[in-house]
Amino acid sequence: MLTRLFNEPSLLPDMQKFGGWVDDSGSEDSKIKDEEQERCRLGDEDLDEGDVKDGSSRAQSEIAGEDDDDEDVDEDDCGDDGDRPKKRGPKKRKMTPARLERSKVRRQKANARERTRMHDLNSALDNLRKVVPCYSKTQKLSKIETLRLAKNYIWALSEILRNGKRPDVVSYVQTLCKGLSQPTTNLVAGCLQLNSRNFLTEQCQEGARFHLPNPSFSMHAFPYQCSRLSSTHCQSGSNAHSLRNHSFCSAYEALYTESTSPEYNSPDYESHHSPPMCVNGNFALRQQESLSPDAERGYQYSVHYTNLHGSRSSATHGLAYGPSGTRSGSAHSEPSTLPPFHDVHVHHDRAPPYDELNAFFHN
């Protein structure tokens, strides 16, 4: 299993098993240090330029934190070689037991900080895993794959915003999976397909509005929605045309619906933790609203929010696009009463630097 217990405090003592010099005077590192000291004592140092620099840095590191009562030892004293020119830089000092102890403490503190830093980094990566289009607890994306998928996802969304129209599913999947490993590609494709099925199941069989079990959480986590996952799948349904033109039910909501689908309950895929698989740029509201003339007219970007009582409201931020993708409303016509999450609406006329995105994406 790839899943591991990150940030497990009980793992911290395990540092001793890595052979570090901490609490292990007989470890490899201790031996190396002892050997270096022995070399110094024997005067067999024959440093080239790189070694001088390295030795200087090492000496500088060793000096940190030492007391004045430490015995200073001239570097040349080690070799006692009168022919060699005196080396510049800080003088090496003898590692007294007190200095060794302080050095150990410094190193321990640095190791602890490094662990914390890496744990924070992993935590951030976990958060990123939850917002990329495929999230699975049992088949966790690797770090590199998470970053790649996130990059592709950002790119895909940017393209949707730029074009103002939905891409076809194939190109969307291709975009998401670009540069990913085969297993990750399969995983992402599987997630997309599964979500599409869920969407269809909810839409076609129930035909009812969707309810969020925990709308407050979901809106905080993903304050946006999209719908009409896959025209391909929709067309395969009995009411494909209707779905294509009128079904603006939110796949995102569908993913939060208590589904009877066995796939939905599968522990392998927890796609409901992922953001919507938006393939068409429709950040539509509820199904009911989607039937409004505006929604039917096309690509309207909206924002949902939730008040403290759990009731949902919505605001449309004037990003209505006609079928041709041309803007039919004012992108900055902010509503008089902005929802709490108004900052997530799309500033379409503030186009991101697509040239840079493009260069980045194709690198």
Next chain:
DNA sequence: TAGGCCATCTGGTCCT
């Protein structure tokens, strides 16, 4: 068993 992924240690560098 090889390879991928990961956590940790470690030393160097840069910055405050």
Next chain:
DNA sequence: AGGACCAGATGGCCTA
């Protein structure tokens, strides 16, 4: 001086 950041090294775990 000390902390943050980085990259290399190392060893463990897991899977094909």
